[in-house]
Amino acid sequence: MSWNMVSSVEGGHIAVADLRRFHAAASALRMAAASARREGLSWTATLMRIEARRPIMALCPASPWAPEDPRHRSLPFDLVGDRCREHARACRTLAETMESLASLVIRAGSLYSHTETTTRRIVNELLGTGMRMLPIPLLPLAAGATAATAMGGAMLGSGDPIEALTSTAFLHEGLMTGIGGIVAGLGVLPAAVMRDEVNRAADLLASATARITDLIQGNELKLTEVSADAPVAGESRDIADVLANLSRLGTERIDGGLGSGLSYGTIGIQEYRDATGRRSWLVLIPGTDGRPDSPFGWAQNVELMSSDPSRRMRADSARMVAEAMRRAGIGRDEPVALAGHSQGGIVAAAIASDMTGSFAVRHVLTAGSPIANHPIPQDVRVTSIEIDDEVVAALDGAPNPTRPHWVTIRGTRVRSSTGVGTPVDGAPDGKEISHWLRYHQAALADALDIGSPAVRTQDADVSSLLAGGLVSTTYWRGRMEPAPTRNQTRNR
Template identity: 45%
Template sequence: MRWVVSSQVVGGRAYATASIEESAAAAAALNEQAGAWRALAVSFAAAPLTLQGQRAGAALCPAMTSGTSGVHPDAGGGVHVALPYERLRERCEDHARVCRDVAGQAEHAAELLIRAYSLYSEAELTTTRLVDELVQFATAAFPGHVALAAGSLAVGGAIGGSLAEGGPNGMYALEATAWAHEGLMAGFAALVGGVGPVRGLRSTDEVNGAATGVARVTAPLYALVQGDTLTVRQVESRTDVVREAHSVADALENLRRLGEERLGKIDLDSGLEHGTIAIQEYRAADGSSSWLVTIPGTDGKPDSPFGWPQNVELMSDDGERRMHAASARMVVEAMERAGIGADEPVALVGHSQGGIVAAAIASDMADRFAIDHVVTAGSPVANHPIPDRTWVTSVEVGDELVAALDGAPNPASDTWLTVRGEVAAVGDGDVAPTVTQDGACVPGTGAGEARPFAWANVADSQGDKQISHWLKYHQAAYRHATDLGSPALDRHEEHFRDVIDGKLVATTYWQGRMVDARTLAPGAPPGMTGVADAIGGGR
C-alpha cells in the first residue's frame, strides 16, 4: 500500500468572468455526456436479460433452448436458425463496460477541469465557513458534549483504520475528524479567550486572540527555561543542502532537505544542526539582488529559537507579540546581517512554524523588507494581516491538523492561493502519470492509468498511514496541482520566479541559540537579541 495526494486549487484567480463561465459550461457538458453514456451502459446491461426472457419464453423450441441451428420438421424442410445468445450476452456486457469507461473518463475530465479552475471554490468556501461556524458555536456553547462527540469520532476512526491496516495506528483519528478541525479550534479558542459562542461568529481570529493571552504567560516562563537572550551566528555547511531554486517546487525541496537534515531524518553530511535557516542571494542581469529565505519548522530542542512555545507567540493577533517570538527575531536578524536591502525583493518559504514566521515577517516588517512572495506549507496563517502587495502561496493537507490551528480557511484572492491536498491509499502497482519539466506526459499504470492525473505519489510512503504534516505530503499536493495545469497556479509560479530572478551568487546558513544572558562574557560578539530589545526600546 502506498499513499497519494489529490489537490484542489483555491484562490489566486486571474480569470475573466467569461472564461469561468466557459469552463463551467464545458464541465457541465462533460458531466451531461457522462450521464448519457451511463444510461447507454444501463441499456446494454439490461439487453441480455431481455434476450434471456425471450429465449425462456420459447421453451418448446429445441433450437432456441439449445442455441443450435438445424432442420426443423415443422419448418417444411427449412433451416431453423437460433440466435447466438451467449455471444450476444458477451457483446452486450462488453459494450456496457466500454460505455461505463467512457462515462468515467468524461466525469474525470470534468472533475479535473473543476479542480484546475476552482470553478466552485466560492460555494465550497461558503459551505466550509458555515460548517466551521456551526462547529465553533457548538464547541463554545457545549464544550463537554462536543469534546465527547469529537473524541468518539476520533476513537472510531482510529479503530476502523487500525483494523483495516492490521495494526494500531492513531493517525486515522485525525482523518476522521479533519472536517471539523478548524471549527473545533475556533470554538475552544473562543472559550479560552472569553469571546463566547455568539460573539465568536462575528470574526475568524478567535485562535489568534486566545494566543495573545496565552503567550503573555508562556513566553516569560519559557524564557526562564530556555534563556532570555537569542544568539545568531553564521555557520558553514559541508554540502549544498539548499541549492539553486527557480520554482516553488524547487524551494519546497530545499526546505525539505534543510528541515530533515537538521532533524536527523536524512544525512547529507552538512554538519548543520537544529535552529538553522538558509538565505540565498540571486543576481539579475542588471546587477540588482533578490533574496530567498528558507525557514524550516519546529525542532523542539531545549535551546532552539524554533521551540514549541514560539508557535503560540507567532499566532498572536498582536504584531509586537508576534515579533517577540525568538524564531521571528532570529530570521529578521539573519536577514539584516546577510545584507538584504530595504528595497530588494524577498521571497520567504517556510514549513509549519517556518511558514508562520514568514507570514509574521510579511505582516509586521513591511517597512523594513520588501517581502514580495511568501510560500507556506502546513502553516496556520489565515488570520495574519499580510499586505495585499505580498503574494502568498499556501499548501495544506486535509488531515494534518497543524494547518487548521488558525481556526479559519485561508483568504481566497488574486494574490493568495491555497493548494488543498487530500491523502488516500492505493495499491503498490498503481502509479499516477506525471508531467516532466519539459512538458512530456509519462503514462501511469493500474488505477493511475484508468484515471490520469487523479493524484500524485507521496515519496517514500509505502506501508502504514503516517502523519501527513511531513513536507513530502505538501510536495505531492503541489505536484498534483501543477499537473492539473491550473492557470492560477501558473501565475503564482511566474511571480515567484520573477521575484528571485537571476543566478544564485551565495547561500549562507544562520544558526540561532537561546542562552541565559548571565552566561555571556563581557564584550560578546554581535548577534545577541534580548527580550527587552524585541519589545519596546529595540523596536
C-alpha cells in the same frame, strides 16, 4: 499500502470568461458521460432481449433473420452476447473517464472553492459557538468521536489510528475556534462575528509562556553564519524546487544524512541575480525542532500566533530570521520570497505582515502553517499548502482568505489503490501524520497536474522572482542564551 494526494485549490484570480469556459467544459463532459452511460444501458438491454429469445430460437430449423443463408442455421448467441457485454463495458469506461475529466476541470477551475470555504466557516462558527455555550459536554464528545473513529479503523483492518484525523478533519478548525474563544474569555455574541479567536487566545497565553521561555532558554539571541560541508539547498526555479530545498534543509538539520554539518536552529538564505544585476532573495525557514536552546522551540509557536504584531516579532524565531535577513544584506527594496514549513511558515507570514517597512516581501510560501489570520498585505502573493488531516494547519481555527493573490492548495490523503491522485514519495505503508513536507510536495504536484490556472500563476510568479542565476547560499544558525550579567558585560 502507500498514499496518494488529491488536491483542490481555493482562492486566486480567475476571470469571469475563464470561469464560464470551465463550467461549460465540465457540463459538456458530464452530458457526454450521461449519454455514454445510456448507450451502455442500451447494449445491456439488447443482451437481455437476445437472451430472452434464446429458448425460442433453439426450436426453429433456421434463424428467421437469415433463412436463406446456411451459415446461420443457428444464431451464435455466445458471440453476440460477448459483443454486447464488451460494448456495455466500453460505454461505462468512457462515461467514467469523462466524469473523471469533469471532476478534474472543476478542481482545476476551483469552481466549488468559494462554496466550500463558506461552508467551512459556518461549521466552524457553529461548533465554536456550541463549545462556548456547553464546553464540558462537547469536548468529551469530540474526543469520543475521534477515539471511536480510530477504533473503527482498527476493526476494519486498516491498523492506522491516524485515520481518525482524516475522518474528523472537518471538525479541527471549529474545535480550535471554540477552544480559542473559551481561553480568550470571549462571550458567545462577540465571538460569533470574529474569526481570530485562536490568535487572541494565543496572545493571552504568550504573555505567560514568553516569560517562562526566557527564564528557561534565556532571551539573548546568538546568530552565527555557518558553512555547509556538503550541498544542501540548490538552485530553485519554481515552487516545487523551493519545497525540495526546504525539505532537504529541514531534514539535514535534524538527521544530518548529507554530512553537511548543519544543525538545528538553522535557516538558509539564497541570493539570485539576473542579467541586469537585479538582486532577489529566497529565505528557507524550516519548522519547529524543539531543542532546549533553539529559537525554533515549541513555545515560540504561541507567540507567533498572537494577535499582537509586536509580540509576534518578539518571538525568538522571528527575531532570528529578520536579523539573518539583515546580515545577509537584503535591501529594503529587493524582492524577497519567504518559504517556511510549519513554524517556519508562521515566521514567514509574521515578517510579511509586520515588517513591511524593512523588507520587500513579494511572495510567501507556506506548508502546513496556520496563518489564516495573519494580516499579510494584499499585494503580497501567498501560496499555502495544507493537508486536511495534518491538524497543525487547522490550529488557526479558520480557513485561509480567498483573495486574488492568496491561493490555498488543500490536499487529501487517499489510498494508492484508488488509482487517483499523486503518489506521496517516500511515504511509509503504516502510520504517519501528514504534516511532513513530502505530503505537501505531493499536494502541489497534484494541483499542478490538474492544470489549476491559479496555482500556475503563483508558480510563474516564483519563477519570475528567482529568474537569473543563484549567486550564493548562506546558512544562519541561532542559539538562545541567558542575557549577560553586569559583570560579564564589563568584562567584555
